[in-house]
Amino acid sequence: MSNPHACFRPWALLPLLITAFLLIPSPRAAAQATINGTTYISLDTVAGQLGMSSRWIKSGEEAELKSQWTTMRFLVHKRWFFLNGERIYLGMPVASNRGQAMIAQRDYDTTIRPLLTPTQFEPVPKLYRIVIDPGHGGKDPGAQNTSRGVNEKTLTLDVAQRLKRKLEAVGYKVILTRDSDKYVSLGARPALANQVNADLFISLHFNAVDDPRVSGVETYAMTPPYLPSTSGSTLTASARKSYPGNKNDPWNLLAAYYLQTSMVRNLGATDRGLKRARFAVLKDLNCPGVLIEGGFLSNPAEAERLKTSAEREKLANSLLEGILLYQKKLNILRGKG
Numbered sequence: 633m634s635n636p637h638a639c640f641r642p643w644a645l646l647p648l649l650i651t652a653f654l655l656i657p658s659p660r661a662a663a664q665a666t667i668n669g670t671t672y673i674s675l676d677t678v679a680g681q682l683g684m685s686s687r688w689i690k691s692g693e694e695a696e697l698k699s700q701w702t703t704m705r706f707l708v709h710k711r712w713f714f715l716n717g718e719r720i721y722l723g724m725p726v727a728s729n730r731g732q733a734m735i736a737q738r739d740y741d742t743t744i745r746p747l748l749t750p751t752q753f754e755p756v757p758k759l760y761r762i763v764i765d766p767g768h769g770g771k772d773p774g775a776q777n778t779s780r781g782v783n784e785k786t787l788t789l790d791v792a793q794r795l796k797r798k799l800e801a802v803g804y805k806v807i808l809t810r811d812s813d814k815y816v817s818l819g820a821r822p823a824l825a826n827q828v829n830a831d832l833f834i835s836l837h838f839n840a841v842d843d844p845r846v847s848g849v850e851t852y853a854m855t856p857p858y859l860p861s862t863s864g865s866t867l868t869a870s871a872r873k874s875y876p877g878n879k880n881d882p883w884n885l886l887a888a889y890y891l892q893t894s895m896v897r898n899l900g901a902t903d904r905g906l907k908r909a910r911f912a913v914l915k916d917l918n919c920p921g922v923l924i925e926g927g928f929l930s931n932p933a934e935a936e937r938l939k940t941s942a943e944r945e946k947l948a949n950s951l952l953e954g955i956l957l958y959q960k961k962l963n964i965l966r967g968k969g
């Protein structure tokens with residue numbers, strides 16, 4: 633009987649051991665991680681998928697993804713990033729994990745991908761019938777600055793009527809949710825958009841807060857499912873479901889992006905960012921929709937500016953430009969660019 637150990641050669645196992653070692657993912661190079669119960673993806677992985685370069689600007693604090701036309705900057709622990717200088721809010725904070733900058737997988741899927749690779753989303757909506765929703769009205773004045781003699785409901789109607797004329801002049805069909813100083817319930821506004829088969833819904837508002845120093849413009853898109861809205865940081869019960877308005881998540885975001893960037897560029901206003909909220913006027917929409925906050929009536933300088941028709945004309949023009957840029961993007965995606 634031969635000795636079974638006679639031909640045991642430990643070095644024969646070496647290739648197997650090397651292979652096994654290579655298959656164990658290095659913790660530093662993890663593409664994914666679970667942080668506080670949320671799936672995160674490394675920015676290196678994001679960069680790889682988008683054909684961008686990735687680096688820390690300041691190790692553990694600030695990371696950058698870059699390509700020829702696009703720069704994204706991420707600050708660890710912040711719930712926003714900058715896309716070519718524009719502030720875009722995320723649902724979850726940027727994280728640093730084992731030496732890598734990471735973002736929530738859901739934020740990648742619902743914010744980064746629609747903005748940077750919209751070709752991955754279908755069907756591309758058409759854009760002809762636009763419903764403009766002047767916020768408040770009638771018994772509901774909205775935000776007010778009584779000492780400056782301005783209220784929100786008057787400004788939203790004025791800007792809506794200006795924007796309507798401009799859009800009609802370039803061939804769009806425009807419907808207003810109100811064309812006079814009358815009260816319209818929140819639910820009736822998206823209901824009208826759905827009833828007329830709108831292709832885009834734009835709700836116009838102005839802000840007011842206690843601190844008179846706060847100023848600037850912001851645009852809201854519907855919060856994607858299973859992510860907190862910008863104003864909160866936890867997943868409430870309402871966050872754990874999908875609404876009709878979520879069917880158009882990529883287009884909600886694209887429309888909001890072009891409107892916000894156009895306002896910031898043309899008005900010289902503070903960029904308060906592209907934010908997320910499950911607003912009553914957005915969540916039941918069957919078409920893409922956004923909510924614009926066109927300035928702070930509680931800020932004396934901004935209130936005075938908005939009292940002038942020149943400023944409201946400028947705001948309407950910048951919204952028109954944003955819509956035309958969104959249209960141009962849709963045309964390109966549809967192959968008609």
Ligand SMILES: [Zn+2]
Nearest residue numbers: 767774837838
């Ligand atoms: Zn309002």
